[in-house]
Amino acid sequence: MDYKxxxxxxxxxxxLHLGQASQQxxxxxxxxSRRLARMEEEAGARLVERDSSxxxxxxxxxxxxxxxxxxxxxxxxxxxxxxxxxxxxxxSLTLFCTxxxxxxxxxxLLARFRERYPNVELRIHTGDxxxxxxxxxxxxxxxAIAARPDVLPEALSFKTMAPSPLLFIAPRGLNTVPQxxxxxxxxxQVPMVLSESGLGRTRVDRWFAARGMTPxxxxxxxxxxxxxxxxxxxxxxxxxPELVLRNSPMASRVRVLSVEPELEPFAVGLCxxxxxLQSPLLQALWKTARL
Numbered sequence: 080m081d082y083k084x085x086x087x088x089x090x091x092x093x094x095l096h097l098g099q100a101s102q103q104x105x106x107x108x109x110x111x112s113r114r115l116a117r118m119e120e121e122a123g124a125r126l127v128e129r130d131s132s133x134x135x136x137x138x139x140x141x142x143x144x145x146x147x148x149x150x151x152x153x154x155x156x157x158x159x160x161x162x163x164x165x166x167x168x169x170x171s172l173t174l175f176c177t178x179x180x181x182x183x184x185x186x187x188l189l190a191r192f193r194e195r196y197p198n199v200e201l202r203i204h205t206g207d208x209x210x211x212x213x214x215x216x217x218x219x220x221x222x223a224i225a226a227r228p229d230v231l232p233e234a235l236s237f238k239t240m241a242p243s244p245l246l247f248i249a250p251r252g253l254n255t256v257p258q259x260x261x262x263x264x265x266x267x268q269v270p271m272v273l274s275e276s277g278l279g280r281t282r283v284d285r286w287f288a289a290r291g292m293t294p295x296x297x298x299x300x301x302x303x304x305x306x307x308x309x310x311x312x313x314x315x316x317x318x319x320p321e322l323v324l325r326n327s328p329m330a331s332r333v334r335v336l337s338v339e340p341e342l343e344p345f346a347v348g349l350c351x352x353x354x355x356l357q358s359p360l361l362q363a364l365w366k367t368a369r370l
Contacts, residue, residue: 082150082151082154084117084118085146085147085150086147086151087100087104087111087114087115087118088115088118088144088147089144089151091111091127091134092136092140092147095133095135096133096134102325105240105241105243105322106241106242107243107244107321107344110242115127118143122139122143126140126143127140167198168199168360168363170198170200170360171199171201171202171360172201172202172221172360172361172364173201173219173220173222174202174203174204174220174223174364175204175206175210175211175214175215175223175224176203176205176211176223176224176225177205177207177208177224177302177303177304178304179303179304179323179326179327180208180322180347181203183241183322183325183326184240184347185203185224188240188364188368189201191367192363192367195363195367196363199360199363204220207277207301207302208226208277208278208279208303209274209275209276209278209280209301211223211225212225212228212232212235212350215352216232216235216352218352221351221355221358221361222349222351222364222365223350224240224347224348224349224350225347225348225349225350226243226278226320226346226347227345227346227347227348227350228278229281234352234353234354235351236350236351236352236353236356237348237349237350238348238365239346239348240347240349241348242344242345242346242347243320243322243344243346243347244320244321244342244344244345245279245282245318245343245344245345246318246319246342247316247317247318247335247338248316248317248319248333248334248335248336249310249316249333249336250312250313250332250334251331251334252313255313256313256316259316266287266290266292266294267287267293267294268295269295269315269316270295270297270314270316271294271295271296271297271315271316271317271318272297272298272306272309272316272317273294273298273300273306274300274301274302274306275299275300275301278345279318279319279320279345282342282343283318283342286342297314297315298314298315303320306318306323307319307323307324307327307330308327310329310333311329311332311333316336320344320345322347348368349364349365
């Protein structure tokens with residue numbers, strides 16, 4: 080059991096709701112549930128009663144909550160004691176990310192980085208998620224917040240910060256896409272709104288190919304945020320990472336479909352050229368990022 084487990088348990092004990100706690104922790108509810116089960120196995124006792132709404136801590140869970148608070152408080156005191164001096168490291172780094180990533184990860188990362196390295200300038204460029212890896216490869220960016228590709232190029236290194244499930248989404252209106260009302264959905268006939276390229280598109284194409292189908296594409300767009308908007312308008316079904324849907328102003332106008340098997344989730348994190356990790360500036364950012 081590590082400090083991240085203790086932080087996760089405190090989030091659960093605060094919200095008493097796996098979904099809300101998972102949003103705070105930037106992980107899926109299923110991942111958090113598995114993490115809780117592992118903590119209970121290591122603690123040797125049931126910590127949370129899951130049959131009630133809201134959840135309830137057991138007696139062992141309350142003792143474990145107190146232990147988690149005291150342990151993390153002691154750890155924070157230790158970190159403060161050994162980090163009394165602000166680094167005089169200076170220079171600049173160019174970071175590429177999507178607008179969604181800037182909402183989900185960048186604010187927390189920048190706050191911690193700025194506190195430790197106030198003299199380092201971070202230049203932020205935003206754009207399509209499909210361009211993130213190529214920006215690093217072309218040296219247009221020193222580092223990118225990106226989804227880890229199925230095969231990471233040898234010259235690149237990746238540090239995972241959070242998982243994000245890949246979801247099928249449909250318009251909120253049940254009759255907007257009539258193909259979804261059938262008992263057995265013929266996915267080859269469902270109008271799809273998909274990314275033009277990128278990891279999400281690759282995984283969707285693979286999902287259809289495994290069923291011997293070709294997707295019926297209504298529209299191809301650049302960027303996952305645009306997919307949510309078009310689905311909300313009722314034109315078809317889209318596939319987007321959970322973190323995109325969570326931060327979309329159109330989230331209330333779409334619904335998540337239960338599809339089996341589920342698509343492989345994204346692993347979102349920092350990507351940089353391996354040889355550049357010797358740079359003190361990039362090393363500093365790399366160490367500041369955490370899962």
